[in-house]
Amino acid sequence: TAGITQAPTSQILAAGRSMTLRCTQDMRHNAMYWYRQDLGLGLRLIHYSNTAGTTGKGEVPDGYSVSRANTDDFPLTLASAVPSQTSVYFCASSEGQGYTGELFFGEGSRLTVL
Amino acid sequence: GQNIDQPTEMTATEGAIVQINCTYQTSGFNGLFWYQQHAGEAPTFLSYNVLDGLEEKGRFSSFLSRSKGYSYLLLKELQMKDSASYLCAGFDSNYQLIWGAGTKLIIKP
Numbered sequence: 429t430a431g432i433t434q435a436p437t438s439q440i441l442a443a444g445r446s447m448t449l450r451c452t453q454d455m456r457h458n459a460m461y462w463y464r465q466d467l468g469l470g471l472r473l474i475h476y477s478n479t480a481g482t483t484g485k486g487e488v489p490d491g492y493s494v495s496r497a498n499t500d501d502f503p504l505t506l507a508s509a510v511p512s513q514t515s516v517y518f519c520a521s522s523e524g525q526g527y528t529g530e531l532f533f534g535e536g537s538r539l540t541v542l
Numbered sequence: 543g544q545n546i547d548q549p550t551e552m553t554a555t556e557g558a559i560v561q562i563n564c565t566y567q568t569s570g571f572n573g574l575f576w577y578q579q580h581a582g583e584a585p586t587f588l589s590y591n592v593l594d595g596l597e598e599k600g601r602f603s604s605f606l607s608r609s610k611g612y613s614y615l616l617l618k619e620l621q622m623k624d625s626a627s628y629l630c631a632g633f634d635s636n637y638q639l640i641w642g643a644g645t646k647l648i649i650k651p
Contacts, residue, residue: 531585
């Protein structure tokens with residue numbers, strides 16, 4: 429069972445360039461989330477989607493955008509990357525619309541912005 | 543506001559028991575999660591407590607006291623593979639999940 433697939437696993441990006449991190453789930457979960465994880469800090473929510481066609485802003489949305497055209501895919505786009513966006517990005521999903529239970533995480537995408 | 547506090551690092555011996563504490567301050571409460579995260583890997587779900595008391599799942603147990611804003615994760619019969627970070631997460635008043643920075647648990651032989 430694939431669960432949640434993220435791509436790329438790792439990327440080095442020049443500042444000012446754009447980048448899309450891909451996230452696909454095969455569990456037919458309603459809710460999906462993008463988090464960033466930085467050393468010494470807890471996971472921080474960037475954007476979320478409670479169901480296909482809807483998105484919402486999390487704790488740290490600036491510089492990021494998302495779309496949810498269908499149930500399975502939830503890409504995260506950095507329009508113009510900055511070094512402070514260097515982080516590990518995790519996509520996650522949950523079955524209900526919102527936090528109704530266990531979150532399932534992808535393996536993460538490590539992004540370095542130079 | 544919402545604050546999730548847990549120790550940064552703990553060390554324990556293989557075969558022993560360790561308790562990882564988590565305290566939270568929140569104007570709303572909708573449950574508390576514990577996740578395990580091995581280095582370089584994704585977090586994986588351990589437990590979700592909504593009611594006060596202890597919930598046991600094999601070697602791992604999780605306790606919640608809503609009145610005290612306190613939870614702990616108890617790991618028994620520690621194994622080397624339990625070396626990981628343990629993340630505590632709770633809800634804020636907007637029903638968004640807020641995560642602690644994690645407790646890195648080091649198991650020594």
